[in-house]
Amino acid sequence: MLHIGALEKLVHELSRLPGIGPKTAQRLAYFILKTNNDYPEHLSEALLRVKAEIHECPRCFNYTDSDLCRYCEDAHRADDSICVVEEPADIMRIESSGAFRGRYHVLHGAISPLEGIGPQELKIKELIERIDEGIKGNGPVIKEVILALDADLEGDTTILYLAKQLQGKGLKLSRIAHGVPIGSDIDFIDDRTMGRALQNRVEL
Template identity: 85%
Template sequence: MLHISALEKLVHEMSRLPGIGPKTAQRLAYFILKSENEFPERLSEALLRVRAEVHDCPRCFNFTDADICRYCEEPHRSDESICVVEEPADIMRIESSGAFRGRYHVLHGAISPLEGIGPKDLKIQELLDRVNNGIDGDGPTIKEIILALDADLEGDTTILYLTKQLQGKGLKLSRIAHGVPIGSDIDFIDDRTMGRALQNRVEL
């Protein structure tokens, strides 16, 4: 690669994206450099726009550009069940299965002591507040929490922590069944497997 400071900076930033290694980052950078004149401007505008307009939903912490996200706003969904996921992208995988019609809660990660991520770094307290608001306040009564987290060490650690925090609140606690392969990410699961995992969830 030529020692061009601006190009090296672009490759470096591209390589920070998930799943993008140095060679792929270099190919992307060369594509942008050789593309039509309008493409870099459109890409830059799209990045700035999504940064300015997209924010966390104040209820479930999914991404949205409105006051609340479409899943919190939809009136025909059940308020009695909440499906807890790690990332906003996981919601689309569950929605495509058509097996769940309740509400969502996004943690924005999983507990990972090796990476210095603890419960306070996630939207766990906000989940507990939603549950407690239904028990002690005037919020909707929540009857079931479905934990749809990745089937890896971090996901299991987070599920154990949430189970301890939510026990004794009169809730049905369940996690998606192990139709999801151990060690895989939820966003790589096909629709049929996701639907079956939700339908065959196991009570904790």
């Protein structure tokens, strides 16, 4: 136990961050204490700025400090395809591949009944509204929706729900392929990944 009120509070708050356990939180807290006097102020300023200046894009729900995010503002991107992701960070992973030049839609999570997260907690209604606006002629006509969600139970549940909701809207609906990573050894592939690789096999 630390028995120092301010330090215990800092460790507690740091340990609430994803992937940060008590020991890591304690190391970070001591680092903040040992570093030069300006660092805590800079860290505090950065935290306050990110909360004050960054908000959700009203169209795709990515994070931005402008009226619209950079991907919604980009006039050179295709308007007829939407890639649906769970979190804003997923967009950067897709963009780094250079394989997609359409629009995005961020759900901000996945359906997880065990955690009390249902469709109403996600940006699913807004996705359907975007698609319906195009059908009514009040916005870009969406022809394809790509579901780039995690290959886990929550991701699969969300994909099944979205597929049902989007039926009958004249869309090409697809999900990203999951399988053996390039450069990996089959000996080290788990059963679930191998099963997905076989399901998503391509003809030569």
